[in-house]
Amino acid sequence: xxxxxxxxxxxxxxxxxxxxxxxxxxxxxxxxxxxxxxxxxxxxxxxxxxxxxxxxxxxxxxxxxxxxxxxxxxxxxxxxxxxxxxxxxxxxxxxxxxxxxxxxxxxxxxxxxxxxxxxxxxxxxxxxxxxxxxxxxxxxxxxxxxxxxxxxxxxxxxxxxxxxxxxxxxxxxxxxxxxxxxxxxxxxxxxxxxxxxxxxxxxxxxxxxxxxxxxxxxxxxxxxxxxxxxxxxxxxxxxxxxxxxxxxxxxxxxxxxxxxxxxxxxxxxxxxxxxxxxxxxxxxxxxxxxxxxxxxxxxxxxxxxxxxxxxxxxxxxxxxxxxxxxxxxxxxxxxxxxxxxxxxxxxxxxxxxxxxxxxxxxxxxxxxxxxxxxxxxxxxxxxxxxxxxxxxxxxxxxxxxxxxxxxxxxxxxxxxxxxxxxxxxxxxxxxxxxxxxxxxxxxxxxxxxxxxxxxxxxxxxxxxxx
Amino acid sequence: xxxxxxxxxxxxxxxxxxxxxxxxxxxxxxxxxxxxxxxxxxxxxxxxxxxxxxxxxxxxxxxxxxxxxxxxxxxxxxxxxxxxxxxxxxxxxxxxxxxxxxxxxxxxxxxxxxxxxxxxxxxxxxxxxxxxxxxxxxxxxxxxxxxxxxxxxxxxxxxxxxxxxxxxxxxxxxxxxxxxxxxxxxxxxxxxxxxxxxxxxxxxxxxxxxxxxxxxxxxxxxxxxxxxx
Numbered sequence: 300x301x302x303x304x305x306x307x308x309x310x311x312x313x314x315x316x317x318x319x320x321x322x323x324x325x326x327x328x329x330x331x332x333x334x335x336x337x338x339x340x341x342x343x344x345x346x347x348x349x350x351x352x353x354x355x356x357x358x359x360x361x362x363x364x365x366x367x368x369x370x371x372x373x374x375x376x377x378x379x380x381x382x383x384x385x386x387x388x389x390x391x392x393x394x395x396x397x398x399x400x401x402x403x404x405x406x407x408x409x410x411x412x413x414x415x416x417x418x419x420x421x422x423x424x425x426x427x428x429x430x431x432x433x434x435x436x437x438x439x440x441x442x443x444x445x446x447x448x449x450x451x452x453x454x455x456x457x458x459x460x461x462x463x464x465x466x467x468x469x470x471x472x473x474x475x476x477x478x479x480x481x482x483x484x485x486x487x488x489x490x491x492x493x494x495x496x497x498x499x500x501x502x503x504x505x506x507x508x509x510x511x512x513x514x515x516x517x518x519x520x521x522x523x524x525x526x527x528x529x530x531x532x533x534x535x536x537x538x539x540x541x542x543x544x545x546x547x548x549x550x551x552x553x554x555x556x557x558x559x560x561x562x563x564x565x566x567x568x569x570x571x572x573x574x575x576x577x578x579x580x581x582x583x584x585x586x587x588x589x590x591x592x593x594x595x596x597x598x599x600x601x602x603x604x605x606x607x608x609x610x611x612x613x614x615x616x617x618x619x620x621x622x623x624x625x626x627x628x629x630x631x632x633x634x635x636x637x638x639x640x641x642x643x644x645x646x647x648x649x650x651x652x653x654x655x656x657x658x659x660x661x662x663x664x665x666x667x668x669x670x671x672x673x674x675x676x677x678x679x680x681x682x683x684x685x686x687x688x689x690x691x692x693x694x695x696x697x698x699x700x701x702x703x704x705x706x707x708x709x710x711x712x713x714x715x716x717x718x719x720x721x722x723x724x725x726x727x728x729x730x731x732x733x734x735x736x737x738x739x740x741x742x743x744x745x746x747x748x749x750x751x752x753x754x755x756x757x758x759x760x761x762x763x764x765x
Numbered sequence: 766x767x768x769x770x771x772x773x774x775x776x777x778x779x780x781x782x783x784x785x786x787x788x789x790x791x792x793x794x795x796x797x798x799x800x801x802x803x804x805x806x807x808x809x810x811x812x813x814x815x816x817x818x819x820x821x822x823x824x825x826x827x828x829x830x831x832x833x834x835x836x837x838x839x840x841x842x843x844x845x846x847x848x849x850x851x852x853x854x855x856x857x858x859x860x861x862x863x864x865x866x867x868x869x870x871x872x873x874x875x876x877x878x879x880x881x882x883x884x885x886x887x888x889x890x891x892x893x894x895x896x897x898x899x900x901x902x903x904x905x906x907x908x909x910x911x912x913x914x915x916x917x918x919x920x921x922x923x924x925x926x927x928x929x930x931x932x933x934x935x936x937x938x939x940x941x942x943x944x945x946x947x948x949x950x951x952x953x954x955x956x957x958x959x960x961x962x963x964x965x966x967x968x969x970x971x972x973x974x975x976x977x978x979x980x981x982x983x984x985x986x987x988x989x990x991x992x993x994x
Contacts, residue, residue, distance in 0.1 A: 599891075
């Protein structure tokens with residue numbers, strides 16, 4: 300063990316050690332032995348603690364085939380099920396925590412649990428724990444523990460007894476009173492006869508250590524499969540992927556909105572204006588006030604209404620003014636179209652990335668709609684300002700990479716808005732979260748209501764070419 | 766509203782350059798312009814070509830869409846502003862799909878603010894009114910779409926809130942460049958009543974009383990602009 304060089308390094312895992320001829324010289328057999336012995340201790344404790352959970356099952360199993368009525372069988376079964384569903388997690392969760400620590404003996408490495416962070420409070424803990432797969436995998440592990448402990452106990456007890464018996468036989472025969480000891484296939488009478496057998500005992504010890512290694516490995520594999528959540532790097536990589544794809548979706552969405560806006564603007568709207576103009580030209584030929592002229596006037600009025608409607612629609616999708624003139628003007632336009640008086644104050648020294656502008660606009664539009672619908676407000680203030688990031692290149696988006704845009708919409712209405720009760724606020728939160736931003740809402744009964752959103756102005760990966 | 770100059774034959778032709786990227790609309794506009802005494806000497810589809818055509822033809826009027834290729838933002842407007850800086854006397858009417866105050870102010874800031882118009886595209890449906898606006902702009906008037914003024918009036922600012930409904934109407938018409946007489950005819954009130962309203966408005970907005978209609982419009986618009994920023 301102490302001669303550590305490149306060619307003869309100690310095996311790095313239990314499995315490699317078992318396959319290597321140097322197994323008995325490494326630390327692994329002793330670690331395995333320690334693991335098996337503690338397994339027996341834990342198993343004993345579990346046997347006591349889990350009595351209420353497995354008792355009904357022992358009844359149930361013992362009743363089978365003894366002519367017990369179906370009703371009683373059913374009752375035993377259901378009560379067993381009830382105990383498992385209610386109390387098994389309470390036993391299995393601490394067991395899982397303990398077992399993950401013990402697993403370090405045979406499988407060092409990151410053995411994190413697969414549990415989620417529960418919300419604060421007892422109820423939150425119960426709701427989370429009883430609903431997640433990690434808990435029920437721990438329950439399954441607790442059930443598997445019984446046979447594992449049984450096997451471990453049988454093997455270690457047998458081999459340890461044989462070792463002791465072989466080792467002490469010559470000593471016993473030295474005793475005058477003992478005349479003979481029956482071995483499996485022969486009877487020993489003198490210590491000398493027994494000596495070869497005593498020399499066998501180290502072999503049995505070796506066998507014991509190998510069996511401990513094999514059992515520990517098997518147990519460890521089961522424990523890891525049932526108790527250990529996916530490693531953190533893997534989760535992080537997955538999360539990164541999800542975040543990225545979500546950002547791509549949002550970008551695609553923004554791009555799509557711009558495309559729809561452009562199609563409506565350059566297609567339908569233009570053609571309607573042309574139509575209205577044709578009707579206008581037709582009127583020149585008509586006598587004013589004649590029935591034909593009145594029809595044409597009515598048709599023109601309809602076309603104009605349609606143009607107005609499409610303009611409103613476009614404003615909801617992706618306002619042109621946002622693309623052309625930036626956030627301040629777009630917010631001002633929103634304010635102009637809100638029936639409640641709105642004051643707009645902005646401090647944004649340069650153009651922000653399109654997705655930030657789009658989100659900020661969407662937040663304010665949604666918030667103003669809410670105010671108008673629910674708040675009974677008489678005044679609204681919209682504030683948007685950029686918290687100084689690294690503005691080395693003013694006028695360019697790069698400067699915005701570390702900046703944060705804060706948008707606040709405050710109204711003096713009745714208050715009592717609740718982000719969890721729909722009302723469009725949930726959608727706002729989602730939209731902001733995608734950008735890696737945060738949203739806060741304060742709305743006491745009686746007002747004022749304030750929605751505050753912070754959006755990081757960093758780049759979003761994988762921008763589709765507009 | 767009908768003006769005396771709406772007849773196609775009673776007016777001097779004004780050679781016009783038109784910039785509009787939509788084919789349908791361009792054809793329609795050419796028809797309307799020709800019909801009302803604005804012979805189209807060049808019809809183009811982007812800002813670059815507009816500047817080129819104006820340099821070549823020296824028209825009396827430019828009618829341009831604000832949003833044109835290549836990047837469909839405000840290149841029509843930028844071209845118009847550039848043309849007016851080089852040639853302040855050039856009459857320009859910009860057409861916009863939606864009301865954007867900053868477009869109007871950019872135009873009004875170019876040259877001396879005379880002989881410019883900013884109006885919503887859909888106004889061209891009322892062809893006679895459209896022609897009369899063109900005519901007024903060519904004669905040096907300033908025309909801003911009523912919707913712009915309405916939007917400004919909707920903004921909460923104390924002095925504007927002090928105006929009565931009637932005064933607001935008068936202010937809108939003033940901003941459109943109408944004389945006191947024209948406002949009186951439109952609202953069917955006496956000239957004296959309009960004069961009183963105008964006096965009240967100017968007093969409420971702290972503007973100097975002034976007889977020159979353009980200076981007055983400029984003053985009102987300048988005031989509205991300060992309110993918008």
